[in-house]
Amino acid sequence: MNCILELKNVGFVYGRGTPFEKRAVDNVNLTINEGELIGVIGHTGSGKSTLMQMLNGLIRPSDGQVLLGGKDIWAEPKKIREVRFRVGMVFQYPEYQLFEETVYKDICFGPQNRGLSGKELDEAVRKAADFTGLKPELLEKSPFDLSGGEKRRAAIAGVIAMNPEVLVLDEPTAGLDPMGREVLLSQIVRYHKERHNTVLLVSHTMEDVARVADRVLVMNRGRLSMFAPTKEVFSHADELEKSGLKVPQITKIMQDLRRQGFDVPEGVLTVDEAFEVLAPILKKEGKLW
Amino acid sequence: MSFISIQDVFFSYEQAEDGKPVQNAVDGVSLNVEKGEFVAIIGHNGCGKSTLAKHLNAMLLPDSGKVLIDGDDTSLEEKTFDIREKVGLVLQNPDNQLVASIVEEDVAFGPENLGVEPAEIRRRVDEALKAVDMYEYRTHAPFKLSGGQKQRVAIAGILAIQPQCIVLDEPTAMLDPNGREEVISTLLKLNREKKMTVVLITHYMDEAVLADRVVVMDGGKVLTQGTPEEVFSQVELLKKHRLDVPQSAELAYRLKGCGLKIDNIPLTQADCVAMLREAMR
Amino acid sequence: MVRDVSFGQYFPGKSLIHRLDPRAKLLIFIAYIVIIFCTFNFAALAVTTAFTALFLVLSKIPFKFYFKSLKVVIFIVIFTSLLNLFYGSGEALWQWWIFRITWEGIQRAIFVTVRIICLMLASSCLTFTTSPTELTDALERLMRPLKVIHFPVHEIAMMMSLALRFVPTLLEETDKIMQAQKARGADMESGNLVKRVKALIPILIPLFVSAFRRAYDVATAMECRCYRGGAGRTRMKQIHMGPRDVSALVVTALVIAGVILCNIFVTGVF
Numbered sequence: 001m002n003c004i005l006e007l008k009n010v011g012f013v014y015g016r017g018t019p020f021e022k023r024a025v026d027n028v029n030l031t032i033n034e035g036e037l038i039g040v041i042g043h044t045g046s047g048k049s050t051l052m053q054m055l056n057g058l059i060r061p062s063d064g065q066v067l068l069g070g071k072d073i074w075a076e077p078k079k080i081r082e083v084r085f086r087v088g089m090v091f092q093y094p095e096y097q098l099f100e101e102t103v104y105k106d107i108c109f110g111p112q113n114r115g116l117s118g119k120e121l122d123e124a125v126r127k128a129a130d131f132t133g134l135k136p137e138l139l140e141k142s143p144f145d146l147s148g149g150e151k152r153r154a155a156i157a158g159v160i161a162m163n164p165e166v167l168v169l170d171e172p173t174a175g176l177d178p179m180g181r182e183v184l185l186s187q188i189v190r191y192h193k194e195r196h197n198t199v200l201l202v203s204h205t206m207e208d209v210a211r212v213a214d215r216v217l218v219m220n221r222g223r224l225s226m227f228a229p230t231k232e233v234f235s236h237a238d239e240l241e242k243s244g245l246k247v248p249q250i251t252k253i254m255q256d257l258r259r260q261g262f263d264v265p266e267g268v269l270t271v272d273e274a275f276e277v278l279a280p281i282l283k284k285e286g287k288l289w
Numbered sequence: 290m291s292f293i294s295i296q297d298v299f300f301s302y303e304q305a306e307d308g309k310p311v312q313n314a315v316d317g318v319s320l321n322v323e324k325g326e327f328v329a330i331i332g333h334n335g336c337g338k339s340t341l342a343k344h345l346n347a348m349l350l351p352d353s354g355k356v357l358i359d360g361d362d363t364s365l366e367e368k369t370f371d372i373r374e375k376v377g378l379v380l381q382n383p384d385n386q387l388v389a390s391i392v393e394e395d396v397a398f399g400p401e402n403l404g405v406e407p408a409e410i411r412r413r414v415d416e417a418l419k420a421v422d423m424y425e426y427r428t429h430a431p432f433k434l435s436g437g438q439k440q441r442v443a444i445a446g447i448l449a450i451q452p453q454c455i456v457l458d459e460p461t462a463m464l465d466p467n468g469r470e471e472v473i474s475t476l477l478k479l480n481r482e483k484k485m486t487v488v489l490i491t492h493y494m495d496e497a498v499l500a501d502r503v504v505v506m507d508g509g510k511v512l513t514q515g516t517p518e519e520v521f522s523q524v525e526l527l528k529k530h531r532l533d534v535p536q537s538a539e540l541a542y543r544l545k546g547c548g549l550k551i552d553n554i555p556l557t558q559a560d561c562v563a564m565l566r567e568a569m570r
Numbered sequence: 571m572v573r574d575v576s577f578g579q580y581f582p583g584k585s586l587i588h589r590l591d592p593r594a595k596l597l598i599f600i601a602y603i604v605i606i607f608c609t610f611n612f613a614a615l616a617v618t619t620a621f622t623a624l625f626l627v628l629s630k631i632p633f634k635f636y637f638k639s640l641k642v643v644i645f646i647v648i649f650t651s652l653l654n655l656f657y658g659s660g661e662a663l664w665q666w667w668i669f670r671i672t673w674e675g676i677q678r679a680i681f682v683t684v685r686i687i688c689l690m691l692a693s694s695c696l697t698f699t700t701s702p703t704e705l706t707d708a709l710e711r712l713m714r715p716l717k718v719i720h721f722p723v724h725e726i727a728m729m730m731s732l733a734l735r736f737v738p739t740l741l742e743e744t745d746k747i748m749q750a751q752k753a754r755g756a757d758m759e760s761g762n763l764v765k766r767v768k769a770l771i772p773i774l775i776p777l778f779v780s781a782f783r784r785a786y787d788v789a790t791a792m793e794c795r796c797y798r799g800g801a802g803r804t805r806m807k808q809i810h811m812g813p814r815d816v817s818a819l820v821v822t823a824l825v826i827a828g829v830i831l832c833n834i835f836v837t838g839v840f
Contacts, residue, residue: 411806
């Protein structure tokens with residue numbers, strides 16, 4: 001597998017040299033492979049947002065290096081804009097970044113800055129809109145006339161349209177209702193599958209991460225506390241809870257059963273999985289048909 | 290007579306134009322809330338739950354039908370402020386509800402508007418801040434607080450008006466898991482210890498589970514209501530309307546579908562573990 | 571970065587200055603501005619500086635916060651003092667190319683520097699020790715006589731206090747929007763003036779939209795909390811003019827008198 005992003009001893013300190021000095025990220029080392037879907041979790045103030053903004057050069061690390069495709073992104077600070085096109089970043093509540101007259105024009109903003117034009121631009125915009133499930137007829141509307149969920153999609157499309165190699169989404173489902181969350185999440189998965197791109201999904205909703213991520217990165221107080229396959233991370237439910245995170249209810253139920261001596265596996269993440277595990281056991285007992 | 294009585298309320302944001310049918314945000318809702326009850330209203334964005342909430346303190350008035358608060362009709366103009374004193378409304382975005390630059394001055398805003406005596410305002414402010422566990426932060430600036438803390442200050446701002454009922458319109462939608470927990474445990478405490486009537490509008494099922502009664506809304510109508518057990522055992526109905534159920538309920542429902550005998554659908558982790566243990570023994 | 575600025579922040583406390591009636595503080599502040607611009611010689615300057623030092627010490631706010639507030643104006647101070655230094659008339663003490671330093675220039679530079687610093691320190695002292703609500707309350711009370719001519723005193727005070735409340739929130743929001751647009755490749759650092767002004771559009775429009783949305787929300791929240799204008803409102807924090815405030819006003823009057831006397835006796839200028 002090809003490594004796309006590598007972090008070497010990365011650290012960040014806010015307000016260095018002032019009385020308000022605060023170490024937000026501390027000595028993080030990790031590598032992310034091309035085509036992976038990574039879940040990023042951590043309590044508020046764990047440093048995960050700072051870490052994410054270092055990936056596309058919005059924040060310059062105080063220590064260490066960020067390597068994109070093997071090259072230090074800060075080797076030539078003047079070309080840092082180039083990095084921002086290659087690592088697309090969708091902020092929390094991205095709908096607040098919409099500003100153009102029409103949704104179409106707004107989605108154009110990023111790719112146009114990247115230098116796309118003509119047919120190429122049009123194609124990028126329409127594809128991005130399709131990935132986020134934005135209906136074509138909405139493209140000619142003013143972004144301010146859209147519903148909350150549609151605005152969110154338009155904003156995400158604006159980043160996807162830059163055709164980034166890595167897409168970072170910070171809490172893309174925040175504030176959406178369960179249905180909106182579900183639909184958006186499945187669209188992200190579809191995008192990931194079709195483009196074979198690297199996606200980093202930052203989320204408080206552990207259920208979402210559990211469902212879609214290949215590997216999960218856990219931040220705790222500025223440090224990388226875990227970075228492992230999803231199942232393995234969620235089998236450490238106690239540790240996650242200690243670092244201020246909430247584990248899916250089903251994971252905890254299965255863990256309790258395991259503790260009480262029942263033969264169920266660790267790190268069960270979804271209701272489907274729990275059902276697959278429990279049904280045969282109950283069948284053997286003659287409790288199910 | 291119920292404390293809140295919603296009687297066949299219709300409401301639309303659109304003006305009726307000839308020939309065009311109007312889309313009703315609230316489409317014939319009747320609902321009662323008793324004193325001291327903790328009611329959760331759940332449903333999708335746009336199902337009318339927030340519009341309904343704004344009817345409870347006369348921020349919106351029904352197109353037809355009636356809302357009675359403690360016997361007073363909300364459409365009577367002279368009663369508006371009495372009603373807002375009885376029913377406090379907390380909104381979704383905690384930032385936009387705090388109007389002063391210091392926490393305690395913000396909490397004082399409500400009673401100041403009512404013309405309460407200064408010494409009494411001080412007493413109410415201290416009491417309200419203690420009730421939401423934010424007393425130590427009374428001299429802080431709101432913009433330096435976390436989301437959960439801001440929302441608790443907003444709740445204190447309503448408590449200082451000394452309402453009999455507090456209505457919250459998705460107070461946790463913009464908060465992180467810790468902030469959500471802070472707000473919900475504060476509400477439970479107010480309901481249990483101070484007998485405050487609470488109407489919580491949310492789309493988080495794990496919050497609704499904690500209420501005495503759950504009302505499910507869809508398309509401006511009440512879909513179903515009852516105790517959390519009654520509501521969440523209707524897994525099929527909720528799924529059909531693409532609403533979440535607690536994972537424990539979903540698991541139990543699926544096992545039940547395969548023949549497992551279950552008396553009560555478990556809503557909490559502990560209940561679910563107990564049920565499974567029973568079944569596997 | 572935006573949050574580092576300590577100017578305009580309020581530090582709750584119980585010092586003598588904190589406990590002064592905000593109206594008294596506001597009046598003293600206005601008088602102080604007059605004093606500062608009426609110091610025409612070193613004796614008068616010494617009196618005002620001593621007066622400034624007095625209330626800074628009495629405020630019991632750590633000096634590092636005052637220093638931090640000075641950082642904001644450091645460039646203005648350097649710029650204006652240099653300007654004054656080199657543009658004095660009279661006999662040159664030192665000359666090089668177009669630069670001439672005269673005794674008058676040095677004097678003017680010192681006056682300008684001390685004035686700006688004192689003004690900054692005094693306004694910091696006012697905002698450090700007085701909450702925005704107290705400040706706008708005081709303003710409302712002081713302007714009350716204007717109600718006679720139907721001047722919307724309460725409304726203006728309320729607008730000011732809301733503006734003060736939302737300044738940090740909007741600054742934070744600006745920062746967020748800028749980051750988001752930068753992530754979309756917005757280029758704000760290069761290009762000519764026209765290009766740079768154009769680059770502001772993607773920031774200003776979302777900021778305005780969000781400010782209007784907030785304003786609507788705030789209005790709703792205020793109505794929910796029984797707000798119905800200034801009539802019949804009471805205040806939690808009562809403000810009383812007491813002996814303490816009268817003494818403070820008397821001290822200020824004495825300082826004004828002192829400055830005037832210095833002006834008259836030392837330079838003969840009033």
